[in-house]
Amino acid sequence: MESTDRISTDNGIQIEKFKQLVGLASLINSSLDQSVIRMRAIEAAKTLLNAEEGSMMLIDRNTNELYFDVVAGETGTLLKKVRIGLDQGVAGWVATNAVPQIVNDAGSDPRFYSAVDKAASFETRSIIAVPLLFQGRVLGVLEAVNKITGPFTQEDLDLFVSLSDLVASAVENANLHEELREAFFGIVLALADALESRDTYTGGHTQRVRHYCQSIGTALQLGKNDMEILLLSAILHDIGKIGVRDAILCKEGPLTREEAALMSEHSKKGAEILSNIKALRNVIPSVMAHHERFDGNGYPDRLSGEDIPMFARIIAVADTFDAMTTDRPYRKALTPAEAFAELLRCSGTQFDPDVVAKFIPAIPEETE
Amino acid sequence: MESTDRISTDNGIQIEKFKQLVGLASLINSSLDQSVIRMRAIEAAKTLLNAEEGSMMLIDRNTNELYFDVVAGETGTLLKKVRIGLDQGVAGWVATNAVPQIVNDAGSDPRFYSAVDKAASFETRSIIAVPLLFQGRVLGVLEAVNKITGPFTQEDLDLFVSLSDLVASAVENANLHEELREAFFGIVLALADALESRDTYTGGHTQRVRHYCQSIGTALQLGKNDMEILLLSAILHDIGKIGVRDAILCKEGPLTREEAALMSEHSKKGAEILSNIKALRNVIPSVMAHHERFDGNGYPDRLSGEDIPMFARIIAVADTFDAMTTDRPYRKALTPAEAFAELLRCSGTQFDPDVVAKFIPAIPEETE
Structure with missing residues (x-):
């Protein structure tokens, strides 16, 4: 028993x-x-x-x-x-x-x-x-x-x-899964790099915008998922330029009205390129709207204020900050301090004031 | 008990x-x-x-x-x-x-x-x-x-x-995993499409080359894994052109020796773009070698015969067949039958005879 x-x-x-x-x-x-x-x-x-x-x-x-x-x-x-x-x-x-x-x-x-x-x-x-x-x-x-x-x-x-x-x-x-993820991010980054190689003045732009977005995302205490969407949007924000002709993309001097119109198609074009990719559906709104202005004078949809997706408002600041702090054919780079002043001047018109207020302390003055 | x-x-x-x-x-x-x-x-x-x-x-x-x-x-x-x-x-x-x-x-x-x-x-x-x-x-x-x-x-x-x-x-x-896979293939395809949009003459080229490679891969009874490598190579074979200037890429007429040299960088450039992506390591050799010739007179490495990776030999045939059967600025498209004759004429010099022999029966004459 x-x-x-x-x-x-x-x-x-x-x-x-x-x-x-x-x-x-x-x-x-x-x-x-x-x-x-x-x-x-x-x-x-x-x-x-x-x-x-x-x-x-x-x-x-x-x-x-x-x-x-x-x-x-x-x-x-x-x-x-x-x-x-x-x-x-x-x-x-x-x-x-x-x-x-x-x-x-x-x-x-x-x-x-x-x-x-x-x-x-x-x-x-x-x-x-x-x-x-x-x-x-x-x-x-x-x-x-x-x-x-x-x-x-x-x-x-x-x-x-x-x-x-x-x-x-x-x-x-x-x-x-991790290997596939790496491949996915790898191809996205590699292609963003290759795209930039057509325009000697924007080399490294995508990487820097991504970096700035990461800093501000950290300051905003974004969750892992949101951070990923923000960073993918940052990497892909200019992907629509892949279809823009060199004559416009690399022009050394101001664009004609017609050329500017073609160039400004790139945000829409970018959204279109990504539209068939289910896993990127969360990225599309920010790629589409990264040239909208807080006062409603941007493109393509003249959205204003909080109607502009949050991540697009972040990318707009990061994108412009990088453009200002790098040399261009027609002007020398501003210092970070000068660029911060310019962001503040345009806070509330071009940019979301909240984003500008979060951005400046998140980026060190002696930024790379 | x-x-x-x-x-x-x-x-x-x-x-x-x-x-x-x-x-x-x-x-x-x-x-x-x-x-x-x-x-x-x-x-x-x-x-x-x-x-x-x-x-x-x-x-x-x-x-x-x-x-x-x-x-x-x-x-x-x-x-x-x-x-x-x-x-x-x-x-x-x-x-x-x-x-x-x-x-x-x-x-x-x-x-x-x-x-x-x-x-x-x-x-x-x-x-x-x-x-x-x-x-x-x-x-x-x-x-x-x-x-x-x-x-x-x-x-x-x-x-x-x-x-x-x-x-x-x-x-x-x-x-x-499937969603990420779709995203990966989606972005690769979308970018190949966008790349083509710069050159009106090559629209749909990538998709057709992929399609031809699929037919020949089926005829060769490739396993799932090999088929995937072949198709990814086919989609990415021209990705190096992303860095080629429009003035060369879209030139209507013969290229100068210098322009041709720059253009022929694209296979090397493509391999370079992909070189940091671990999951694509199997794709790189075919992208690199898709302009090698069976007789050793191709580029970039003047490889010949079986030293040229198998999938590169397949892409070479599919690529040329598609070029011949579509209109170009300087000539009308050949019919599929005419293009087949041309493949046979160059079999053993430009192309691997085995691949040509497999390719022709795999592609219907009234091909799209």
Whole structure:
């Protein structure tokens, strides 16, 4: 009786653990953000195995090292700089051999690597470590340390291997997504650069406008999502110029009325270029409206005040500030201080006064 | 004794089921491809619940319908066209109410919708259906039909809800990834289009070259990955022209030696533009080499024969074919038949004979 009871209770615990695992798996896999996955994986490791600490290390294939790369604010920011060779520590061994390990007396294991403990002012007693395997490739190591309720067991290892399979998928998906994101931003930036290369006077303009927008976005405490929309809008604001002829785009001197009209098509054209891209629908309004004026005398729609999308009002200031502080064929660059004065003079007519008031303190006077 | 034994056995089965679930979850989450996820989710539903059939339906938010969109080759291609209103069937009810349901006698349930059975020549007896929920939003419905070993139970429902949580994350991640992919391709295409808008004679060139490359890629039975590299290369092959001045790009008449030299920089320039984008590293060689000639008299590196990357040899043929079959300032377009003759004449000198031999039958004579 007693032994079947125990088995039944143990089984009950196992079921609970597996239910817990499935819940944690859903949570981990519901993000494509590497740092979110990492934090959740660490929490899952601790919860599932009743461990004091958890960690997730990834392999840097350039240096063949494991790194923690712990996100800011997390306990153990000290670990951030620690890198472990693939021949160091239990984690290094697990990464190299792709075999899960339980070490219930860390001090007596010759593989134990105390440098990490020192860096984190921590005392490791027991370790359970499993490789993060995706389609036969080792991506990193998932580790839990110091089981609170006794030694790590084979059941713990089974659960942990299952968890690491789920984490490995999440890590791989996040990698793929991140690579695509990089490609997306890369092509956008590369093309903005290439566009500028036609006009020697505007070289670096897009990058600087992006930089100014980032400063003001930070000052406005924009969330991650809004910041991304603002920066994409900044990068793409002049993309409509891709269709403008050199004779107008690069003209050294004032444009005729007709040329100016063609040139001012670029904001509309830009919006048009982006119109078929679902993921960029939030960017279009600011690209469209970055030449609107606060007093309603801008283009293309003569919008005024708060009818102009917020991010377009920001780009308008950043764009003009950069134009003023760089040399042009027909005049030398203003100093930042002179340009600030000009922004203030046109605050309320050309520019949103709130944006100007936020912009000036956000940009250092000796700006690049 | 007997009853604890049974509990212990039942628990043992539950543990096995949960282990199975975790394994299936890893499998489902190891893809960002909607159709792969769908197939694996259906297989998982069948396996986990001992059911005869499984299905996964997603909600089309434009029409408020559930659709199967079953991939080719799968059993039940007949279902592909079936769409279910959110007020129809058990699945519609589950999608609308976001509440899991067991229906062990389908015939007597007023919600049962027999049209799907008719479309698939199938007889539904029992149904278990759960909403695919991601952060409170219903993405679709996961369903298993006709349990082989008896009625569906509460334990089945628990497992199925866990599975659907995991599938929902996978579906959502795939959606996000797909959206980013669309954005990436969208911006690349939009910019290629915009680039062409500077030169009235080449309008649509990029799209046509892509189309020809797709035909020849199909004829060569390229895998999905290679096809993608080929098509991206085709779209981006002239991207280096973004930096070429109009005076050269749009000149109506032969170029001077100097102008031609500048123009021929575009393949190198294109490779340079793409060089910082990790995800495009496979595209660069073909962009770089699409003006190399099979006999070694091309540019920029005077490569010859098989030293020229395969996809560059394909693009060279597609590119020239399109140039020949469209009007130019200095000559009318050739007919496709005339252009084919010209390709054959230059086969082995300008072009790879194998590519020409594959190209001609792949392109219909009355090509657009």
